[in-house]
Amino acid sequence: MRARLALALLAFSLSLGSAPARADQEPAALGGAPAPMATHWITLGTMGGPIPSAERSQPANLLLRGPAAFLVDCGDGAVERLTGAHVRLEQVRGVVLSHLHFDHTAGLAAVLGLRFQTNVTQPLTIYGPPGTKALVAGLLAAMEPAVEAGYGLPGARTILPGDSVSVVELSDGATFRLGDIAVTARQNTHYSFQPGSAADARFKSLAFRFEAPGRTIVYTGDTGPSPAVEELAKGADLLVSEMIDVARTLANVQANTPNASADALTGIEEHLARHHLTPEQVGHLAQRAGVRALVVTHVVAPRASAGDRLGYLGRISRIYPGPTVIANDLDQF
């Protein structure tokens, strides 16, 4: 027990950095009065698609509201990117999952595991589509042997990680709160199960509108063109959207798999076009929703250069003239 307490202190001390600007500290306003809480969005991981990249981490984002942090999707590498954003695990009060593809969820094992190993027992709520309860239950079950062993010290008290974790499953139109942020979830078109079918009821991919005092941010998740997402994004201060380069992706397939049949290529194109957004479709979404600014992330454009990215911005800007950036990992908006 003494050793466990000691480790908690150790963990806390190791997580303190000396960087001048830190996401867990609000700047003091002139005159010493506390500044109003700021709302920021950090793109922790900006890679799109399941194939890992050495340069861009898997899809993950952080919604910051004062000292509180909320992960929005949580791909592999998210806890390391959190450190890069100067945010400690104990600041993370919630996780919001857009859908259960593993590039968006595989980092959750590390969040739960390292919470346990650094003695973070503050409540964590995980919001996500149907299936999120099974996901979290499996991860907690996977942790059992290591939880019981602890740090290998006889007689140490066991803290059960499940005691501080709860799950809320969301359907189309669900609303919930993250502190003083009002959140609305809408089903998008990343899956194309028949509306009303059993599969459609069980498997949902979601977009989110986060309404904080003074700032509204909308996150598309992974989606194809969707009137529901357009409606959700109406008038947002910031739209954070996915994007794909279908032509580049298809050219890659043709170059590297020369034996692929024409049928297979047609199938790929159909899938990519239905479940993701081209630059033009991103532009239409932002323009129709009338958002004030656009951040493009989840960029499915393997080995795109800065010049290629400029090309995407050109295609978007012909439709949506507002300020637009293609995010890099750890960009803060």
Next chain:
Amino acid sequence: MRARLALALLAFSLSLGSAPARADQEPAALGGAPAPMATHWITLGTMGGPIPSAERSQPANLLLRGPAAFLVDCGDGAVERLTGAHVRLEQVRGVVLSHLHFDHTAGLAAVLGLRFQTNVTQPLTIYGPPGTKALVAGLLAAMEPAVEAGYGLPGARTILPGDSVSVVELSDGATFRLGDIAVTARQNTHYSFQPGSAADARFKSLAFRFEAPGRTIVYTGDTGPSPAVEELAKGADLLVSEMIDVARTLANVQANTPNASADALTGIEEHLARHHLTPEQVGHLAQRAGVRALVVTHVVAPRASAGDRLGYLGRISRIYPGPTVIANDLDQF
């Protein structure tokens, strides 16, 4: 089904890079005869301890034998580091876990999840201490909703990820093979449960000796001083060892938690000294085992500078005079 096949092709094509030197390609010998298979060790993640770092990834390594790859520990970020090492998931034939602390295992969710999403169905064997079966069973259970939903295409065939994954639990002295590499596992001293106790039987932390044709590599895992590890490392070509800087870590604790009691600080020191290796203890291990070269990884030395690392090398070299490096992420030996 067609779309799923197409996605498999897509995944394959996206994972092909254009880097000149790739771990999955053996250089041709002079005269066109195939070169003998090389054996390499890549330190994918060199951070020590559970606190994530923005600069060093969580503990993970790769043992390469020709085109076959074996993960040795698998912390968060491992799949991204795999891409950095130009190794595709389908090359990974096995995972070897030294112990179940989450900084060493939390990346396994991404390995299993992204195997599924990129249609890698090649058999994968996961070796680890008792508890590894429960770990993998939990991770596979966590995957079920996303596996069933697939890519959201009605009628697509479901590939069950568990069908291609098997687990082998290891105890002290266990031997097994990874292709033509003979592996021996020995229990180390990262846990200090009473020998012969029920906890000691259930929870083991392991070190490994990998004997490939022409090259023997020994990996300590996390350990304190251990005669068993010294014996295991005898005459190895390469010893890959953990290391901690106790004084630096304690100074950090004292600076950042000024209210910590003397008792708590004594407890910390006792724990760190028993379950990890100081630079001097690393030197003694390498010297007594008579290894030909030493790679230090899992460096528990928060914010150590290059000069600090030179200091560690000095402390090691006073005891072990052989070639020694403190590894960085993606170093290949």
